[in-house]
Amino acid sequence: MRVLLGTVSLLFLLYTLSTTSFSSSILSRRAYNSWTDNPYLLRNDHASGDVCAAFPKHAFDSIQVVLKIGAAEVDSKLPAHLRTVSSCVPDLLIFSDFEEDIGRHHLYDALANLQQPYRSANPDFDIYEKIRQQRSAGKPLSRSSDGWKLDKYKFFPMMEMVWDMRQHKKWFLFIELDTYVVWDNLFRWLSHQDPSQALYVGSPVWPKDKPVFAHGGSGIILSQGTLHTLASKGQKMRVDGLPGSHQFGQDLREECCGDEVLAKVLSSHGIFLKGYWPMINGEKATTVRFGKNEQWCEPVITLHHLSEDDLDDMWHWEMKRHGSLKPLLFEELFLHIEPSLAPQRTNWTNLSEDIRITSPDLPGQSLEECARACSDETKCYQYQYRKDTCDLSYTFRLGYSQHFDYISDQEVTSGWILERIAEFKKYNSPCREARWVHSNP
Structure with missing residues (x-):
């Protein structure tokens, strides 16, 4: 098993170097503006309980x-x-x-x-x-x-x-x-x-x-x-x-x-x-891929796939940002979902997807071995396991409850290496500037 995991780690490293996700490689090369405009919303007006009072009358003209x-x-x-x-x-x-x-x-x-x-x-x-x-x-x-x-x-x-x-x-x-x-x-x-x-x-x-x-x-x-x-x-x-x-x-x-x-x-x-991805985005806070070259110091303009409860939660959270002069960045969005992370969650998918380890010839492969594979690969932040399949990711996201994988009908368990996420934040936060990325294409 150790030989297998060592081989997997090598393959993972080669995979990472040669086929780092298209979005990551494109974003890391993209130019950006670092505008420092004053906020449009008047944050102090939220204390009145009327959130719309924070919007200047001319805002939608x-x-x-x-x-x-x-x-x-x-x-x-x-x-x-x-x-x-x-x-x-x-x-x-x-x-x-x-x-x-x-x-x-x-x-x-x-x-x-x-x-x-x-x-x-x-x-x-x-x-x-x-x-x-x-x-x-x-x-x-x-x-x-x-x-x-x-x-x-x-x-x-x-x-x-x-x-x-x-x-x-x-x-x-x-x-x-x-x-x-x-x-x-x-x-x-x-x-x-x-x-x-x-x-x-x-x-x-x-x-x-x-x-x-x-x-x-x-x-x-x-x-x-x-x-x-x-x-x-x-x-x-x-x-x-x-x-x-x-x-x-x-x-x-x-x-x-x-x-x-x-x-x-x-x-x-x-x-x-x-x-203008990732600023205009097809994910919501719980499914965004957070990471240095993914979504961190870029401003959030839109999100997608929010349920009615998600809309309520996001709106009330955003409207309570106290006196911030900074634009809302993905970095801050992560802080909203971070308390929900745990070392491991059963019946949960964290949407790990960067590399898949399958071992049909080794039915004894376990959740523990999947967690160890992520730990052995220094770029891995999270993993997801279901019988005979282990998925690893070099970005991190929360995901959502899923009792069984909809394809394999197997119980899904997810885990995060919280120490690595904390280390990532130590070296990448706070963002020195907002990265208003240039268009692609």
Whole structure:
């Protein structure tokens, strides 16, 4: 067994040197700005209990926030977002697949003007009609509804409608119900950008043989220049002058996602994504990979995949940051989840993934041997074990409860080398400056 683990450690070292994660190698070479702007949010105002008093009145004057949802989420997920992330947004536009009023908010039907050629022979729009019938009758919709299949059809109509409604705005931020926005960092970052330029910004996804696109759930930012270009092209394709009456000539039935097709159309007009991962991020605090070359001294602008409880927790924690003049960095985000780390947790995945050790010929391999393999490899911060499989990682994250691995149906146990994480913090904290990374691509 010792020979095996020694070999594994050597292979791990070679793997680390030759194939260090793409994101790490790219990030370590990326240039960045170290702006030292004053915060936009007035921290001392939180003492009054009115968190929105911390937002300057002019904060959203140039930014249009657009929330894309499904009708099945109105009763279940929308309330959490409206009391947290979007609670202080004065002019929030919400687009769904059914028009209705929820409290003081009007929900627009993004698909209302879409013409028949885009609906005919498309079973997805049978779902749309069913939603309209049920919602009109006051019947609740199940969260497991097939309404998610309509999501990709909303992108272009929604953007055309938004332009017609708010074309005077300089920036347009499109988010979803599980998106979290650190407004103070967003305001700081946008203050250094030029809205007259054709900017298309987000967290990049790199599909094979297709344009790189901004992941919708992480948030998509379009400048006034970009949305003007898109709307101008779409104006020529409108039916009876109606915004949202077409899909820019795209047949979306066989397409995966609307965010991917958006990149396709924008690229055809010479507008390409500027990717700002990790600042615009597809993870939440418990699943972020923390590390020197991953996510540490970079500011957090958005997070994704937050549940309703996650939104409440994150919002209340962020709003209690006392008098901090610094932007919220991943370093500080780690402090929020660090108390939940332990030497070992059963029925838990910490998402270790950098190298996998399997030993089908050694059924006696144990959790203890997996922990020792991580200990023997000096770059390893955490491990995850299930029968006959040991995963190691050279970044650290919390993860989440998982009683059985969904593929192997085996109990999962995770562990962290807390002394190494403490040593990492000793040499890498506090961050001397915020790293506002340049775009990639």
